[in-house]
Amino acid sequence: MAELLVLIDHSEGKPRKVSLQMLNAATQVAESAGDTVAAVWLGEGGADAAATLGAHGAAKLYTWDSADAHGYVTLPQVEALQQVLETSGAEVLFFSSSNHVKDVAARLAIRVDGGVITDATNVEVEGGKISATKEVFGGDLITRCTFADGKKQLVGVASNAFPVVETGGGAPEVVSVDVSLSEAAQASKVTSVEKQGGGDRPDIGEAAIVVSGGRGLGNEEGFQLIEQLADVLGAGVGASRAATDAGWYPHRFQIGQTGRTVSPTLYIGSGISGAIQHRAGMQTAQNIVAINKDAEAPIFQIADFGVVGDLYDVIPKLIEELEARKS
Template sequence: MPHYESPILVLIDVTPSGAAAPSTAQLIGAAAQLGTPVALVAAPADSAKDAVDSAVAAGAQLVLTTDVDDGPIAVPIVDAMQAAYRTVQPDAVLISNSIAGRDVAGRLAVREHLALSVDAVDVARDDEGIVAHHSVYGGAYLTHSAPTFGTPVITVRQGTIDTRAKSAPEARVEKLTVEPSGAAVAVGTVVEALQIASSRPELRGARVVVSGGRGLGSKENFSLVEDLADELNAAIGASRAAVDAGFIPFPHQVGQTGVSVSPQLYVAIGISGAIQHRAGMQTAKTIVAINKDPGSPIFDVADFGIVGDLFTVVPQVVDALRGRKK
């Protein structure tokens, strides 16, 4: 393997269809801020090509590949990451802050006795090394973490880093040899695998999110959120109050006990803005709030606020967007 200056190892999340996850461009862009992006694609041999091509297009200078059977067990991917880490000797390891990513990051950090920083919203390099930046306590504070020695393993919140690396037409693709660790795994029985098909973007990592809250009043009225989301090609979110009321299923919940999002645009409809909700969306680049109560806390974090009846305002916004498409 050729020598790269300041290599940064990135784990590429691979979807069941073999495509690279939307987090790929962000992770490689973040790696480019720190050094030379080196990507690992650990996936079944017959479905890895698209992910490899995506990693190259996103700017990885070197893509390591290894065959990993498709399944819910993380140990084979951790084995691959450990082999890649020892081969590359990176300055930092970047992994998506997804459920699977956090699992792999924690296991790798334990195996190699490395510092672990989770849910970073940005990364940087200073005179002393790699620094991870975090938004904590519902976005009230920005904190920084860095290891006193060794390589940091950092999970990055999706949608928070705008930097993108240039594509790497001269990128190398190499096969990585991985020896199974034989580490114990928890084995369960998959009763049924459910895949929900949707034409809308996935909530975690979406560039635009439209969320609804208790102010919508009913499950039927939640269609207003869907109408606006369709016009903006947005993912759909919700406050905990809307989920608890049965307006929409839990996977759409944004907040401290749900999904954390950092889209370019976040539209909050009928959401009061309790701190638990703000904790999951306050790092959005632009926040638009629609609420009839001018004293709602959501206006404290909104870049643009509309004080009015959402049942009047939202249809007008939808009609205006549709009119612009004609």
């Protein structure tokens, strides 16, 4: 029985939501192939999260409990994963499709003679190999991808592509990994970490609710209103490319084809026209609410609920009503 590895993305000692989603996806694949799921935790605190990972499908947990995992840039994680792949004999690794982990996966693939598929929204086993579904060209096409024979299979799973499901499993077997880093892996050291503004809100890639603003806000101050609405809802804040290019909001919050991809339960877009580049990053949201004074704005074509009106009239009233219901 082979192992299917899942690289756990974590923060402050807790697995991120996308990691629990990946464990669900991996469990489905493993059951159909007769394999077992093994989580991989790089960095400190893995053993403390074992019960949570086991409850979501991990039968084994490989953990490298060392600050070196994130004390240097990229290569320590590559070398640790290479070691786990080689010692476990695993042919498949699931990872989250974030920019940093994509970099790790690409470097790892070169070392282990593997292939990489990113942003998968569905995974299946066909002919003993992983087959993954992903959207391309801004969501205009849906493709089915697989791997060449004999290649390690590295699959990047899109955030919110799968639900979080507790399997009821017990605590996984914990296997400690000892990694001896090469000189190259220690060449670039992380000297400090600074928490950026907005860090107290949910990350837009994992948030159940995302509130976004666009060109229609008119200026940077307009995002204060967006943030007020987000804070009432416990939501993450996003922005269109037009808004970030104008300098009204940081680029790391940009949603769209050249920014972040989100798939929340509820997406509220205010002052966003809904050009295809933006829609590519949010059109898989379960419920889309659009607020725009232009009744012909393209975003209304995909919106579940649309409000034609001035956002500076609509949003304050919405905030007032939400606060009243919470009190």
